[in-house]
Structures are given as C-alpha cells and as structure tokens.
Amino acid sequence: xxxxxxxxxxxxxxxxxxxxxxxxxxxxxxxxxxxxxxxxxxxxxxxxxxxxxxxxxxxxxxxx
Amino acid sequence: xxxxxxxxxxxxxxxxxxxxxxxxxxxxxxxxxxxxxxxxxxxxxxxxxxxxxxxxxxxxxxxxxxxxxxxxxxxxxxxxxxxxxxxxxxxxxxxxxxxxxxxxxxxxxxxxxxxxxxxxxxxxxxxxxxxxxxxxxxxxxxxxxxxxxxxxxxxxxxxxxxxxxxxxxxxxxxxxxxxxxxxxxxxxxxxxxxxxxxxxxxxxxxxxxxxxxxxxxxxxxxxxxxxxxxxxxxxxxxxxxxxxxxxxxxxxxxxxxxxxxxxxxxxxxxxxxxxxxxxxxxxxxxxxxxxxxxxxxxxxxxxxxxxxxxxxxxxxxxxxxxxxxxxxxxxxxxxxxxxxxxxxxxxxxxxxxxxxxxxxxxxxxxxxxxxxxxxxxxxxxxxxxxxxxxxxxxxxxxxxxxxxxxxxxxxxxxxxxxxxxxxxxxxxxxxxxxxxxxxxxxxxxxxxxxxxxxxxxxxxxxxxxxxxxxxxxxxxxxxxxxxxxxxxxxxxxxxxxxxxxxxxxxxxxxxxxxxxxxxxxxxxxxxxxxxxxxxxxxxxxxxxxxxxxxxxxxxxxxxxxxxxxxxxxxxxxxxxxxxxxxxxxxxxxxxxxxxxxxxxxxxxxxxxxxxxxxxxxxxxxxxxxxxxxxxxxxxxxxxxxxxxxxxxxxxxxxxxxxxxxxxxxxxxxxxxxxxxxxxxxxxxxxxxxxxxxxxxxxxxxxxxxxxxxxxxxxxxxxxxxxxxxxxxxxxxxxxxxxxxxxxxxxxxxxxxxxxxxxxxxxxxxxxxxxxxxxxxxxxxxxxxxxxxxxxxxxxxxxxxxxxxxxxxxxxxxxxxxxxxxxxxxxxxxxxxxxxxxxxxxxxxxxxxxxxxxxxxxxxxxxxxxxxxxxxxxxxxxxxxxxxxxxxxxxxxxxxxxxxxxxxxxxx
Numbered sequence: 001x002x003x004x005x006x007x008x009x010x011x012x013x014x015x016x017x018x019x020x021x022x023x024x025x026x027x028x029x030x031x032x033x034x035x036x037x038x039x040x041x042x043x044x045x046x047x048x049x050x051x052x053x054x055x056x057x058x059x060x061x062x063x064x
Numbered sequence: 065x066x067x068x069x070x071x072x073x074x075x076x077x078x079x080x081x082x083x084x085x086x087x088x089x090x091x092x093x094x095x096x097x098x099x100x101x102x103x104x105x106x107x108x109x110x111x112x113x114x115x116x117x118x119x120x121x122x123x124x125x126x127x128x129x130x131x132x133x134x135x136x137x138x139x140x141x142x143x144x145x146x147x148x149x150x151x152x153x154x155x156x157x158x159x160x161x162x163x164x165x166x167x168x169x170x171x172x173x174x175x176x177x178x179x180x181x182x183x184x185x186x187x188x189x190x191x192x193x194x195x196x197x198x199x200x201x202x203x204x205x206x207x208x209x210x211x212x213x214x215x216x217x218x219x220x221x222x223x224x225x226x227x228x229x230x231x232x233x234x235x236x237x238x239x240x241x242x243x244x245x246x247x248x249x250x251x252x253x254x255x256x257x258x259x260x261x262x263x264x265x266x267x268x269x270x271x272x273x274x275x276x277x278x279x280x281x282x283x284x285x286x287x288x289x290x291x292x293x294x295x296x297x298x299x300x301x302x303x304x305x306x307x308x309x310x311x312x313x314x315x316x317x318x319x320x321x322x323x324x325x326x327x328x329x330x331x332x333x334x335x336x337x338x339x340x341x342x343x344x345x346x347x348x349x350x351x352x353x354x355x356x357x358x359x360x361x362x363x364x365x366x367x368x369x370x371x372x373x374x375x376x377x378x379x380x381x382x383x384x385x386x387x388x389x390x391x392x393x394x395x396x397x398x399x400x401x402x403x404x405x406x407x408x409x410x411x412x413x414x415x416x417x418x419x420x421x422x423x424x425x426x427x428x429x430x431x432x433x434x435x436x437x438x439x440x441x442x443x444x445x446x447x448x449x450x451x452x453x454x455x456x457x458x459x460x461x462x463x464x465x466x467x468x469x470x471x472x473x474x475x476x477x478x479x480x481x482x483x484x485x486x487x488x489x490x491x492x493x494x495x496x497x498x499x500x501x502x503x504x505x506x507x508x509x510x511x512x513x514x515x516x517x518x519x520x521x522x523x524x525x526x527x528x529x530x531x532x533x534x535x536x537x538x539x540x541x542x543x544x545x546x547x548x549x550x551x552x553x554x555x556x557x558x559x560x561x562x563x564x565x566x567x568x569x570x571x572x573x574x575x576x577x578x579x580x581x582x583x584x585x586x587x588x589x590x591x592x593x594x595x596x597x598x599x600x601x602x603x604x605x606x607x608x609x610x611x612x613x614x615x616x617x618x619x620x621x622x623x624x625x626x627x628x629x630x631x632x633x634x635x636x637x638x639x640x641x642x643x644x645x646x647x648x649x650x651x652x653x654x655x656x657x658x659x660x661x662x663x664x665x666x667x668x669x670x671x672x673x674x675x676x677x678x679x680x681x682x683x684x685x686x687x688x689x690x691x692x693x694x695x696x697x698x699x700x701x702x703x704x705x706x707x708x709x710x711x712x713x714x715x716x717x718x719x720x721x722x723x724x725x726x727x728x729x730x731x732x733x734x735x736x737x738x739x740x741x742x743x744x745x746x747x748x749x750x751x752x753x754x755x756x757x758x759x760x761x762x763x764x765x766x767x768x769x770x771x772x773x774x775x776x777x778x779x780x781x782x783x784x785x786x787x788x789x790x791x792x793x794x795x796x797x798x799x800x801x802x803x804x805x806x807x808x809x810x811x812x813x814x815x816x817x818x819x820x821x822x823x824x825x826x827x828x829x830x831x832x833x834x835x836x837x838x839x840x841x842x843x844x845x846x847x848x849x850x851x852x853x854x855x856x857x858x859x860x861x862x863x864x865x866x867x868x869x870x871x872x873x874x875x876x877x878x879x880x881x882x883x884x885x886x887x888x889x890x891x892x893x894x895x896x897x898x899x900x901x902x903x904x905x906x907x908x909x910x911x912x913x914x915x916x917x918x919x920x921x922x923x924x925x926x927x928x929x930x931x932x933x934x935x936x937x938x939x940x941x942x943x944x945x946x947x948x949x950x951x952x953x954x955x956x957x958x959x960x961x962x963x964x965x966x967x968x969x970x971x
Contacts (some may be wrong), residue, residue, distance in 0.1 A: 004150055008347070008923035012145040019138050019721060021302075021312045028302045036300050037288060040362055047141065047355055054145060 007057040011050065018046045067391055071398050073209060078399065079236050079406065085242060085260050086253030101338045104343035108259035108348045109332040111266075113140060113323065114357055115195075115408035119401040121475030124357065124378030126365030128307050130299035131618025133476065141351040144237060147343050150324065153497050155343065156600045161252030162663045166330040166371055168490060168636060173496040173597045174504040175590035176675055181423035185517050187326050188327050189416055189458060191485025194411065194469075194478045196462025199405035204466075205228045206382045206398045209375075213394075228830050233409045234456045234851050241414035242451045255336050255412060261407040265601040266357050268400025269331060272381060272393065273360020276367050280388050287363055292813040296582035299366065300863040304469035307560060314563040318483050325489040327415035328408060337414075338355035378475050413455040421447055430677065444628035450961060455623025469526050481522050487566065488514040491574045495581075500594045504587075506580035514573030517553075521565035524550045614682040617649035619661045622681050626665055635664040658682060702808040721903045733930050736908075743925065751783035793926040800933045807850045807937070810967055814845040814854075814887055814958070825866070832866050834874030841881040845956045848967040849938040854958075857934050860927040861891040861954045868895030868951065874951055886940070886957045892947035903944040907932045931956075 017023060024039065031038035092099050099105070156168070163169045167188065171181030204226035211225075241254060280382065281287045291297060298304040304646075307315070321331055337343070368380035373387055385393035426447065429435060437443060460710040469478075486512055495502035527533045541549040548554075551561055553568050586594065616636075623632035640646035641656050647653065658678060665674035758776040762768065768776070799805040822838055829836045845856075865876045879890040898906060907928050935942045940958040947953035961968055 008148055010079050012142060015142055015145065019142075019316065021309050024302055024312070031301065036292075036297055037284075040131060040300055042133065044355075044359070047138065047351075050141065050145075051351045051355060051726065052350055054351065058344055058347050 004057060004060075008054070011041050011057060013052075015046075015050045018050065054063075066856070067213050067394070068207055071207060071210050071395060074395060074399060075232070075402055076949045079232075079401065082257045082260065082406070083236075083240065088253070089256030090253035092967070093250070093884060095534075096336065098252060100250070100259070100336075101342075103342040105255065105259045106342040107339065107346040107349040108262040109255045109336065110329070110346055111262035111353045111357075112258050112328055112332055112407050112411050113326075114262070114265065114354070115479075116199045116401050116405040117195075117475050117479040118357060119269060119397075119404045120202040120206070120381055121198065121479060122361045122379045123365045123368070124376065125476040126299070126361050126370050127377040127380055130304035131362070132303065132305040132307060133358070133361060134320045135312055135315040136476075136779050137354045137478075139316045139321075140323040140352060142316065144347050144350050147347050150494070151343055153600060154334055155337055155494070156483070157497065157638070158337075159340070159598055160600060161596070162334065162666050164422060164666065165415060165419045166325065166327055166334075166493075167423045168494050168666075169330075169334075170489065170507070173425065173593055174492075174502075174507045175587060175593055177504050177508075178423070180283070180504060180508055180511070181419075181479065181483045183420040184428070184492075185416075185423045187488055187511065188419055189461075189483060190307075190459065190515075191482050192327060192412055192416060193461045193465050193482075194485075195482035196409065196458060197466035197469075198475045198482075199233070199409055199467050199480050200459075200462055201478075202378065203377065203402055203405050204381050206401055206613060209379050209382050209386065210394065210398065213391070219350040224464055226463055230459045233406060234413075235457050236406065237410050237413040237459070238452045239412055241455070242417065242448055250338060251414065254414065255332065258332065258411060258718040261403045262353070262754050264403040265400045265407075266353065268362060268396050268403065269357055271401070272385070272397050273364055275393055276361045276384060277360065280384070280390075281367055281370075284363055284759050287366050287370055291366045293755040294370050294372065296366075296369050299369065307845055308403075308558055309562075311563045314566055315480070315560065318480070318487055318566050319481055319491040319561065321487045322483040325486045325493065326483075327419065327486075327790065328411040331411050331415040378813040378830045383558040400456040412847050413458055414899045415457050417451035417454040420458075421450040424449045425454070435712060442628060443625045444631075445479065447626070447643045468532065469530055469671065477562075481526070481565075484522060484562050484565050484569065485515070485518050488518060488569060488573055489572065493578050495577060496594075497597055497600075499581075500587070500591075500598045501581050502577065502594065503581040503584050504590055505584050506577040508533050509580050510573040510577030512575050514569040517569040517572050519564055520565040521550050521568055522561065525561065529635070541735065552615050588737055594702060603611075607717065615649070615659065616647045616653045619653050619657065620649065622677065623661055623664060626677065630817075631664070635660060644843075707834050740925075741961040744790065744794065748787065751787040751790075754783040755780050755787070756953050793930065796930050797926050797933075799939075800930065809848060809850055811846050811961075812849055812851040812854060813891070814847050815840050817851060817854050818858060818878060821855055822861060822878060824855075825858055825862040828863060829876065832869055832874055832908040834866060834869050834876055836862075837875070837877040839877065839879045839881075843882060845880070845882065845887060846961065846968075847887060848965055849958065850934075853934045858889070860890075861956075864894070864927060864954065865891050865952075869893055870895065877949060879945075882960070883957075884960075886959050888955060888957045890947075890953050890955045893948045893951040894947070894949040895951035897946060897950070898944050906944060908940070928954075 024043075027042045028039050035041075089099055100109075122136070125133045131542060157163065158169065161172060163172060167181045167184040170184050171177050174180050194900070207225045207229070218737075240257075241251065262731060279450060281290070289300065302312075305312070364384065364613060365377075365380060368377070368384050371384060373383050375383055381397040383393050418599070429446075429450075431773075437446075447687060491504075491514075492507050492511060524533060525538045528535045528538045538550055540546065546555075551557075551564065553564070556564060556567065559567070584741050588701060620632055620636060623635055627635070636646065639660050642656070646656065662674050662678045665677055680707065758780050762773060762776055796805070818838070818840060822836060826836065860877070862876065866874075869876070873894075875894045877890075877892045879888075879892070881888055935956045935958070938958055940956050942956040943952070945953050
C-alpha cells in the first residue's frame with residue numbers, strides 16, 4: 001500500500017475518533033463549565049483540521 | 065413587479081442561463097476542448113450532494129435540533145477519505161466495462177442479471193421520490209412565502225406552486241438531459257452547468273450568512289445573545305440534537321453510504337468522471353466545499369430562532385430577509401435554493417431515466433413480441449421517449465408524495481428517509497467489488513428484504529401519520545403484536561426512526577446477502593463477472609465473450625435501430641480505426657467487432673439487454689461461461705508461466721552480473737599475479753645477479769686481496785639469505801593457501817615469544833638506529849598456537865615497522881595486554897603511517913601497499929598476507945590503525961584459551 005493510502009486510512013481513523021459520540025460528550029460536558037459555543041466550535045475546528053490533513057496527505061503524495 | 069413574479073422571472077432567466085452554459089460545455093466538448101476535464105469542475109459536480117435540503121432543510125433542522133444537521137455532512141467527509149480505495153475501484157470497473165448507471169453496475173457484477181437491474185431501479189426510483197418531493201417542497205414553500213409579501217400577485221392566487229415547479233423542472237430536465245442516448249458518453253454540458261450551480265448556491269448561501277450574521281445582527285455574539293434570551297441555549301448542546309448515543313454514529317454512517325449510492329452521486333462521481341486522477345484532489349476539495357456551505361447554517365438558523373419568526377423552520381432562509389425588509393436578500397436566498405434544487409433534479413432524473421429505460425422498460429418491451437420491435441428501423445427515438453416519460457413520471461411521483469406525505473414532515477426527515485432506501489444498495493456494491501463469493505440470489509434476496517424493511521419501518525409509519533393507514537398499526541403493531549411495531553421492531557426503541565430503520569434494514573440485507581451467498585453456488589457467468597470486478601486491476605484485459613459468426617451488415621442494422629445511424633457509424637468507424645480497414649457489409653464480423661457492438665448497445669440499453677439483443681444476430685452461440693472460465697484459467701496459467709519466466713530472467717540477469725563481477729575480479733587477480741611474478745622475478749634476479757657477479761669475480765680473479773675476497777663472499781652469503789627468505793615466503797603462502805601447511809599447535813607463552821622476537825629484531829633496529837620499546841602486561845599469557853609461526857608473525861611485524869621508520873629518531877613500540885577473552889599485541893612506529901584507504905589492501909596477497917604509495921616496497925610484500933593467514937588460523941584478528949607515536953600500528957589479537965582446551969589438557 002502506498003504511503004498516501006496509509007496516511008488517508010490513518011486520517012480516517014483519527015477523524016472517526018474526533019467525531020465519535022463519546023468525544024463529543026466530553027466536549028459537551030466541558031461546555032457546561034466553559035463557553036456555551038464550545039461544542040459547535042470544536043466540531044468545525046476538528047472538521048477543518050481533517051480537511052487540512054487530507055489536503056497535506058494528498059498533495060504531498062502527488063509531489064512524491 | 066410583485067416579488068413572486070420577480071422570483072419566477074429570475075428562475076426562468078436562470079434556467080435559460082444554465083442552458084446556455086450547458087450548450088457552451090457541449091460545444092467545447094464537440095471541438096475536443098473539454099472544459100470539465102479538471103479536478104475543480106469534478107469536485108463542484110460532486111457538490112450536487114448539497115440540494116435544497118442543504119439550503120433550506122439544514123437551516124430548518126438546525127433551528128429545531130441545533131447541531132443535528134452535521135452528521136449529514138461529516139459522513140461524506142469521512143467517505144471522501146475512502147475515495148482513493150472504493151471510488152477508484154468502482155471507476156476502474158466502470159471505465160473497463162462501459163457501465164451506464166448504478167443499476168447497470170450492480171447487475172453486471174452479479175452475472176448481468178436483468179432481474180437484479182430491475183429491482184435496483186425500482187429501489188432507486190422509489191427511494192428518490194421522497195427526495196424529489198423535498199426539492200419541490202422547498203422551492204414551492206419559498207414561492208408561497210414570497211407570495212404572501214406580494215399583494216399584487218393576483219396571477220398566482222390559487223395556483224399550485226409545487227405542481228408548477230414540478231412541470232418547470234420536468235421540461236428543463238427533458239430538454240437538458242435527454243439530448244443523447246449514449247448513457248456512457250459524458251454529459252459535459254450538464255456537468256458544467258451543475259458545477260456552475262454549485263458555485264451559485266455556495267455564493268448565495270455565504271452572502272446570506274454574512275448579511276444575516278454581520279448586518280441584520282451584530283456578529284455571532286449578538287445571535288448567541290438573542291438565542292439565550294429566547295431560552296434556546298440547548299441548541300448548542302448534544303442534548304439539543306435529540307439524538308441518542310447511537311444515532312449520531314448511525315446517521316453519520318448513513319450519510320457516508322449515501323455519498324456512494326445516491327444515483328445522482330454515482331452519475332457525477334462515476335459515470336461523468338473524465339479522468340481517474342481527478343478523484344485524488346476531490347478527497348479534500350469536496351469536504352472543503354461541504355465545510356464552506358455549512359459554515360453559516362447554524363448562525364442563520366439561530367438568528368431565525370432569536371428573531372422568533374414563526375412558520376416552518378425550513379423557510380427561515382427566505383423568511384428572515386423578508387421579515388427584515390430585505391427583499392433582494394430573499395431573492396438571493398431563493399435563487400440559491402432554486403439552483404440547488406435544479407442541479408439535483410437534473411442529475412437525478414438523467415440517472416434515473418437511464419436506469420428506467422435500460423433496466424426496466426426496454427427489457428420488458430423487447431420481450432413483448434406483439435410490439436414487433438424487430439421491425440422498427442430506428443429504436444433510438446423510442447429509447448429517448450421512454451427516458452423523457454420517465455423524467456416526467458419521477459417528478460410527478462415526487463409531487464404526489466409531497467401532496468400525500470411530504471408537506472407533513474421536515475425536509476431533513478424526508479431526506480434521511482430517502483438516504484435509508486438508497487443505502488440498501490451499498491452492501492451489494494461493497495460486497496460486489498471486494499468479495500468474490502457474493503452471489504446473485506443473495507444480492508436479490510438481501511436487497512428485497514432490506515427494501516421491504518425500509519418500507520415497513522419508515523413508509524408505513526409515515527402513511528399512518530397521514531391517515532392513509534390505521535395508526536394502530538404503528539402504536540400496537542399488526543394484529544396487536546407489539547414486537548412487530550414498525551417504529552420499535554422486535555422491541556428496539558430509543559433510536560431516531562431513521563437509525564432504527566437503518567439498523568433493521570441493513571441487518572436483513574447484509575444478513576441474507578452473506579448467508580445465501582455462502583449457501584448457494586454461483587453460476588459460471590457470475591463467477592466470471594465476480595472475478596473481473598474484484599480483481600479489476602489485474603484482469604482489465606478485454607475478454608472476448610462471443611463465439612460464432614455475425615455479418616457486419618446485421619450488426620450495423622442492429623446498431624442503427626437502437627443507437628441511430630450516426631452513432632452506429634461511429635461504432636464501426638472506431639472498429640475500422642482499430643483494425644486499420646473498414647469491413648464490408650457482407651464480411652463476417654469477428655469477436656472484437658461483436659464485443660464492440662455489445663458495448664455500444666450497452667450504453668443505450670444496459671449490459672443485460674445488450675447481451676440479449678446481440679445474441680439475436682450472432683449465428684452460433686454466445687461462448688459458454690465454462691469455456692470462458694477455461695480461457696481465463698488458461699490465461700491465468702500463461703500469466704503465471706510468464707511471471708515465472710520473468711523471475712527466471714531476473715535470476716539469470718543476477719547470475720550474469722555475478723559472473724561478470726567474478727570475471728572482473730579474476731582479471732584483477734590475474735593482473736596482480738602478473739605483477740607479483742614480475743616483482744618476485746625482480747627480487748629473485750637481483751640477489752641472483754649479485755651472487756653470480758661476485759662468484760665470477762672470485763672465480764676469475766684468484767689474486768684478489770683477502771679482505772676484498774672476504775667482502776665479496778659476505779655479499780654472496782647475504783644475497784643467498786635474501787634469496788632463501790623470498791623463496792620461503794612464497795612456499796609458505798603456497799602451503800597455507802593450499803591447506804598443506806603443517807601446524808605444530810600447542811600452548812605457547814605469548815610474552816616469551818614476544819621477548820624472543822624483540823631480541824631477534826634488536827640487530828635490525830640497531831642497524832636503523834631506531835629505539836625499540838616494550839610494554840608487556842604482567843600475568844599469565846598462554847595462548848594455543850604454533851610457536852614458530854607466531855614468532856614469524858612478530859618478527860614480520862617488527863621488520864615491517866623498521867622499514868618505514870624515519871632516518872633519524874625512529875621509534876618502535878611493542879605493547880602486549882590482555883582483555884577479558886583475548887590478548888592484544890600492537891607494534892607501533894613513528895613512520896608515515898598507512899592511510900585509511902589502504903589499511904585493508906596491505907593484507908591482500910599479490911598486492912603491495914607500496915604499489916599505491918609513493919615509495920618502493922622493501923621486501924616481497926608477502927609478510928602481512930602470511931601473517932593474516934596465521935593469526936586467523938588461530939582464531940585471532942589482525943588489522944592496521946593509527947599509532948599513538950604518529951605512524952602505523954599493526955595489531956593482532958589471539959583468543960585466551962579455555963581451561964578445558966584439549967591442547968592445554970594434553971600438556
């Protein structure tokens with residue numbers, strides 16, 4: 001399997017964990033003590049991070 | 065003009081502009097200058113995923129369930145990360161076998177089954193109807209909302225806006241999507257139009273989001289403040305979604321599957337794909353689009369909640385600007401939603417109409433002999449007509465669904481219901497491309513069961529909700545059996561209705577697919593197709609499926625009837641180009657042309673029907689699957705044989721390389737041997753010449769002075785000794801190398817031997833005016849070896865050191881010390897030293913380090929090679945390194961013998 005494919009699979013695993021219900025519950029619980037917009041902010045930040053990582057994995061693979 | 069009139073005018077102008085864009089795209093494609101052949105247009109076409117549901121429904125869902133809309137977009141983001149695996153493989157298969165739709169894909173995998181193709185088409189049409197109703201609902205609701213704000217719009221009063229929208233979209237889709245009958249030919253104009261629509265809907269939504277967030281409100285903080293005042297802070301939490309623990313995961317997975325199996329997604333991602341590499345960049349560009357279009361969903365929805373607009377939450381995007389008095393912004397929102405809806409409807413109807421005509425209607429029509437279709441000279445018009453009627457019917461079905469059920473549910477709820485229906489195709493596709501044993505009966509039963517469960521768990525409750533069916537069916541179960549309640553089947557409760565339906569429908573689907581596939585045997589054609597699909601990367605070679613004969617004329621007539629004259633000629637022209645000449649009508653068509661014709665027909669009729677139709681003109685028979693499997697087996701054997709040959713060829717190449725290297729080494733050794741012989745000859749000749757010369761003088765001159773005679777005799781003796789030493793060295797080396805050396809092995813005191821060697825070398829050192837120092841560690845120093853040979857080594861090393869000493873103040877130091885398991889002896893000097901590059905070369909036989917250094921050698925150059933042989937024979941090691949005195953250090957080790965060594969015991 002190429003490095004790009006391995007990186008994408010690893011990213012998929014990480015993304016599934018980031019968006020899994022237990023992790024979201026944890027963030028939701030933190031929002032009780034912190035700002036009430038924490039959960040939406042987390043979701044969009046994690047989403048952006050996954051896209052950025054995917055772009056790096058794909059484009060770096062292209063150059064190689 | 066009234067606002068609603070402006071919206072309608074805008075809609076028509078927008079459709080006209082889209083038509084112009086599509087025509088431009090088609091024209092450019094006709095000129096061979098495709099405008100869609102790049103990853104950006106490909107990604108924008110994938111964004112057809114975002115329909116009116118995204119535009120209106122996501123905001124509506126967010127207004128009632130906060131973050132509940134997110135799984136629908138996180139799912140495709142996760143799915144995109146698998147594009148490089150799943151989508152790539154589907155594309156390879158599609159391009160290799162001329163697939164025209166998702167139904168064609170599934171049917172081709174399971175033995176080109178017409179039954180399965182028809183079933184998939186029914187599932188796709190029924191599953192898409194609710195989705196179609198969303199589009200009509202959303203656009204109609206927006207128009208009606210604007211009608212309320214248009215007091216002068218008498219012309220619309222009493223009009224059924226949903227029907228109006230359905231007819232408008234049907235006319236546009238028919239004009240747009242059924243201009244060609246070749247379903248595999250890329251609809252370049254359509255794809256370009258969809259890409260433009262993706263840009264339009266994104267711009268409209270972002271514009272709306274920015275204006276609402278930063279103009280109507282003073283930024284996100286003000287919206288949040290309004291939300292708190294409205295007492296709806298729960299919309300920012302997980303609890304606000306109304307989803308249970310499993311719902312979030314299940315709905316995300318459902319959306320990921322939808323990305324793969326929705327007919328319109330299959331159409332743009334697979335059928336319309338121009339180049340395989342475009343997939344790669346869409347892996348991150350498509351999620352980026354989803355991210356961008358969803359960025360303002362929550363702010364707009366929360367702004368709607370904070371504004372307490374009332375009415376349907378799905379109408380917030382239009383209602384919010386209207387309430388603020390910004391009619392222009394309402395038109396922007398309407399245009400974005402209309403754009404999203406039209407893109408979806410166009411692609412979906414093109415995909416569905418192809419499936420309906422190829423996999424449902426035409427196979428049936430071809431079997432009805434009373435129609436006498438065989439007498440029709442041109443069936444292409446019939447095919448186009450079927451597709452156009454299919455488009456109209458699908459949209460009208462969507463309208464009926466909207467009237468019966470759709471307008472009682474939110475857009476998002478209906479969208480998820482549609483997703484769940486289409487998800488039933490996913491197991492067939494995934495198993496089809498990764499599991500060879502997946503069999504047709506399992507696929508048919510699994511799909512039928514999954515679809516039936518979907519109807520029972522989602523459609524039945526929806527119909528009961530509208531009063532079409534008895535509500536007790538849902539509340540008490542059929543015949544009062546509580547375990548069979550459609551919304552809590554077998555007691556499973558606490559899930560979102562769609563999650564509940566997904567769990568049971570996929571359980572039935574996958575369970576039957578796997579179970580039946582394991583129990584039944586595939587027929588030969590299924591086995592063949594399974595092999596071609598699962599191993600697509602290794603079996604893409606074209607397979608000749610036909611045997612027997614057909615006349616070119618008969619094939620041409622067949623192609624003309626189904627494809628029309630132009631496309632039929634094009635098929636023959638491509639055959640002529642491939643074989644280098646055109647075949648005449650009365651010539652026999654070979655397997656290649658029959659295969660090409662079948663593919664051409666498959667584009668219009670689908671794989672299953674094309675096979676039947678071609679079979680009608682080929683004399684003889686279709687090559688049986690048995691024979692085909694035999695051919696494949698043969699091919700496999702040939703490939704394996706070829707692979708083995710390749711391996712042997714590689715091995716031969718390696719052996720040749722080794723032989724070449726060995727030969728070079730031999731040539732080098734030969735050169736060294738010649739050099740050595742030359743050196744030895746020279747060394748022999750020098751003393752021999754001296755001995756002869758001085759012997760002749762002594763013989764011819766009897767009256768020599770006694771002192772002079774004595775001097776000459778001394779020279780003769782010295783040269784004789786030198787000669788003896790040289791011959792001894794050569795003999796020693798020869799004996800060692802041939803294994804004939806006699807070793808007198810026994811215990812030997814290393815310190816004594818060293819001291820003896822030092823004593824023997826004192827004269828030599830005195831001659832060189834060099835100082836010889838010894839540092840010998842105290843303690844036992846017994847080794848097991850041949851004492852005389854060890855002495856030879858030590859004298860050799862001391863002699864070697866003396867040869868390179870400086871003329872003045874030469875120093876040689878001999879050190880002996882013991883390590884844990886070995887003794888080490890070092891002979892250091894303060895000569896010029898040996899550069900690192902030559903430190904191994906000095907031990908090579910037939911090689912004198914001085915060949916490479918500037919000074920001439922002193923001696924035969926065999927001392928060190930002989931020393932290495934002796935030391936290594938006794939388990940030691942010898943090497944050169946830098947000396948503390950500044951010159952070279954010749955070092956060797958010998959092992960400390962174990963107490964039970966036989967040589968010690970004998971002693």
